[in-house]
Amino acid sequence: MALIRAFEMRIDALFASGRIRGTSHLCAGQEATAVGACAGLRPDDYVVSNHRGHGHFIAKGGEPRRLLAELFGKQTGYSQGRGGSQHMACFEIGFLGSNGITGGGLPVAVGAALGLMLQHRSQIVLCFFGDGAANQGTFHESLNLAAIWRLPVIFLCENNLYAMSTHVRDAMAIEDVAIRAQAYGMPGQIVDGNDLLAVKAAVAEAAERARGGAGPELIEAKTYRYLGHSKSDQREYRTEEEERFWHDRDPIKLFAAKLREQQLLDDAGLARIDADVKRQVDEALEFALQSAEPDPEGMEGWVFA
Amino acid sequence: MSDVLTYSEAIRDALAEEMRRDERVFLMGEDIALYGGAFRVTRGLLDEFGPARVRNTPISEGGIVGAGIGAALVGCRPVVEIMFMDFITLAVDQLVNHAAKYRFMYSEQARVPLVVRTPAGGHRGYGPTHSQCLERLFFCMPGIKIAAPATPADAKGLLKAAIRDDNPVLFVENKTLYAVRGDVPSGEEALVPLGKAAIARRGEHVTVVTYSEMVVQALKAADALEAEGIRVEVIDLRTLVPMDMETVLESVERTGRAVVAEEGHLTGGIGAEVACRIVEKLFYQLEAPVRRVAGMDVPVPVSQPLERAALPSATHIAQAVREVVGC
Numbered sequence: 001m002a003l004i005r006a007f008e009m010r011i012d013a014l015f016a017s018g019r020i021r022g023t024s025h026l027c028a029g030q031e032a033t034a035v036g037a038c039a040g041l042r043p044d045d046y047v048v049s050n051h052r053g054h055g056h057f058i059a060k061g062g063e064p065r066r067l068l069a070e071l072f073g074k075q076t077g078y079s080q081g082r083g084g085s086q087h088m089a090c091f092e093i094g095f096l097g098s099n100g101i102t103g104g105g106l107p108v109a110v111g112a113a114l115g116l117m118l119q120h121r122s123q124i125v126l127c128f129f130g131d132g133a134a135n136q137g138t139f140h141e142s143l144n145l146a147a148i149w150r151l152p153v154i155f156l157c158e159n160n161l162y163a164m165s166t167h168v169r170d171a172m173a174i175e176d177v178a179i180r181a182q183a184y185g186m187p188g189q190i191v192d193g194n195d196l197l198a199v200k201a202a203v204a205e206a207a208e209r210a211r212g213g214a215g216p217e218l219i220e221a222k223t224y225r226y227l228g229h230s231k232s233d234q235r236e237y238r239t240e241e242e243e244r245f246w247h248d249r250d251p252i253k254l255f256a257a258k259l260r261e262q263q264l265l266d267d268a269g270l271a272r273i274d275a276d277v278k279r280q281v282d283e284a285l286e287f288a289l290q291s292a293e294p295d296p297e298g299m300e301g302w303v304f305a
Numbered sequence: 306m307s308d309v310l311t312y313s314e315a316i317r318d319a320l321a322e323e324m325r326r327d328e329r330v331f332l333m334g335e336d337i338a339l340y341g342g343a344f345r346v347t348r349g350l351l352d353e354f355g356p357a358r359v360r361n362t363p364i365s366e367g368g369i370v371g372a373g374i375g376a377a378l379v380g381c382r383p384v385v386e387i388m389f390m391d392f393i394t395l396a397v398d399q400l401v402n403h404a405a406k407y408r409f410m411y412s413e414q415a416r417v418p419l420v421v422r423t424p425a426g427g428h429r430g431y432g433p434t435h436s437q438c439l440e441r442l443f444f445c446m447p448g449i450k451i452a453a454p455a456t457p458a459d460a461k462g463l464l465k466a467a468i469r470d471d472n473p474v475l476f477v478e479n480k481t482l483y484a485v486r487g488d489v490p491s492g493e494e495a496l497v498p499l500g501k502a503a504i505a506r507r508g509e510h511v512t513v514v515t516y517s518e519m520v521v522q523a524l525k526a527a528d529a530l531e532a533e534g535i536r537v538e539v540i541d542l543r544t545l546v547p548m549d550m551e552t553v554l555e556s557v558e559r560t561g562r563a564v565v566a567e568e569g570h571l572t573g574g575i576g577a578e579v580a581c582r583i584v585e586k587l588f589y590q591l592e593a594p595v596r597r598v599a600g601m602d603v604p605v606p607v608s609q610p611l612e613r614a615a616l617p618s619a620t621h622i623a624q625a626v627r628e629v630v631g632c
Binding site: 089106107110113115119125138144302 | 329331357358362363365367368369370371372373374375376377378379380381383398399402403406407408409410411412413414415416447448450471472
């Protein structure tokens with residue numbers, strides 16, 4: 001979680017200082033959902049992500065250096081500079097990709113689960129998406145398909161209250177995305193998205209049920225993003241009061257407090273972690289800056305396999 | 306070795322052969338299982354392959370095409386049927402922003418061996434949302450191959466090739482062609498590579514470039530024109546992406562006159578692109594402007610006189626040929 005936080009905050013700074021071009025959708029504040037969910041899966045399970053996918057990717061095993069190289073558009077990036085922040089994948093580690101279409105990954109996750117089931121494999125698929133995507137047609141089609149075919153897919157909604165600047169109360173007539181599970185005939189639950197262990201437990205249980213043939217599940221993780229939707233977002237649609245409320249429930253602070261309580265972590269230990277993640281992010285930046293840019297020669301040949 | 310089969314039977318044969326050959330191939334579509342598909346193309350496949358591999362779906366075109374993409378990513382080779390090509394618009398995002406782009410944006414690790422097969426075409430009074438030829442929507446988007454067979458042999462051969470291709474392939478069938486009979490080779494001889502046009506008829510006066518059911522119309526027109534002393538060469542494109550321009554250009558260079566024909570609307574159609582390519586390469590060899598024959602820029606109406614007026618046929622092709630010959 002600390003690594004993801006350090007990574008995202010560094011990217012924020014790099015954008016602010018004009019050192020990266022393009023755009024990025026940062027997940028600072030939502031670390032517990034990403035890390036908890038991936039921790040609840042088996043390493044060989046699959047994950048489909050969305051536009052706000054750096055945390056998902058790192059939690060699944062993505063290397064910060066290659067992620068950052070991708071943001072800098074370098075040849076050494078996960079997509080060789082072609083995809084950028086929101087179009088990265090690493091099939092080797094089961095990360096089937098982030099993508100820039102809200103709700104676009106849901107049918108793909110369903111298909112991956114279908115494919116695994118047809119091949120009698122024991123892996124499952126977890127699909128990350130947000131409260132905004134829960135209103136896209138693909139959400140509804142995907143949950144329905146997963147339910148009728150009893151597919152091994154976990155739909156994990158990171159409800160951070162806003163789809164860009166639109167509050168959930170203006171986008172849905174219901175309070176919780178989780179109740180939509182009933183409409184499609186699958187279990188649904190709400191979990192505290194800022195409680196790492198709660199997210200992990202919920203996903204782990206759902207994963208074992210899915211692996212056992214019980215079919216899909218919808219988990220809604222209530223969480224919050226600290227930064228704007230993207231780099232140009234000034235967050236005028238949120239109150240300082242609301243932001244303070246969620247900062248007080250910072251997932252990293254909460255987990256650190258738990259560890260301290262159980263005497264598994266002290267100030268020195270925390271300082272070591274902070275220093276270590278800073279070093280990793282520094283190293284990732286160094287790697288990205290040193291890497292070469294891709295050569296456009298032959299680009300038309302990259303379209304087809 | 307060959308059999309005489311209908312276009313529809315040839316497609317079914319291709320599906321069955323590829324499913325026997327490779328257990329990763331499976332079918333998804335609305336009413337394709339017991340019902341056998343709206344046009345009965347998949348009739349009988351459920352009995353041989355079972356409901357897991359001949360999978361009926363709810364009405365969720367975007368969902369099922371996306372599911373095809375996901376299944377392809379984890380090693381399957383799905384063939385998704387879109388009942389009428391008109392409905393493919395429900396799946397445009399998954400095709401254009403996902404299937405077409407994964408290879409490029411995720412780099413060489415990504416492969417999407419998905420086939421989407423669907424019948425296009427009017428002339429049956431089905432009306433504006435059940436008669437369209439929408440290959441144009443994908444023709445201009447890099448990352449999707451498009452095959453459009455005109456004969457039973459090519460239907461079987463190109464579908465086999467499409468299923469074996471590691472890229473997304475849009476397989477455009479035609480409702481009128483389903484009943485057409487023809488010789489179809491058996492086994493591996495049946496394979497027709499993507500990206501190769503066929504010279505359906507040789508002639509030295511005018512080249513007519515076309516595909517799908519309009520090949521039948523072009524051949525009819527050629528027969529009529531032969532009696533007038535005009536010998537028409539008909540190029541059946543067979544694949545729109547990648548398109549075999551070499552065969553087209555070689556022919557037009559010989560004849561000096563070209564007519565490009567399609568059933569879809571005139572504006573921004575396949576013909577617009579092909580005509581432009583011909584002019585770019587062969588301007589000084591052309592004896593006449595390149596003419597296009599296409600559907601009117603109107604939705605396809607139901608009433609027969611209206612539909613006949615809105616859609617092109619052999620008559621329109623023959624007329625266009627006479628015009629370029631007259632120049």
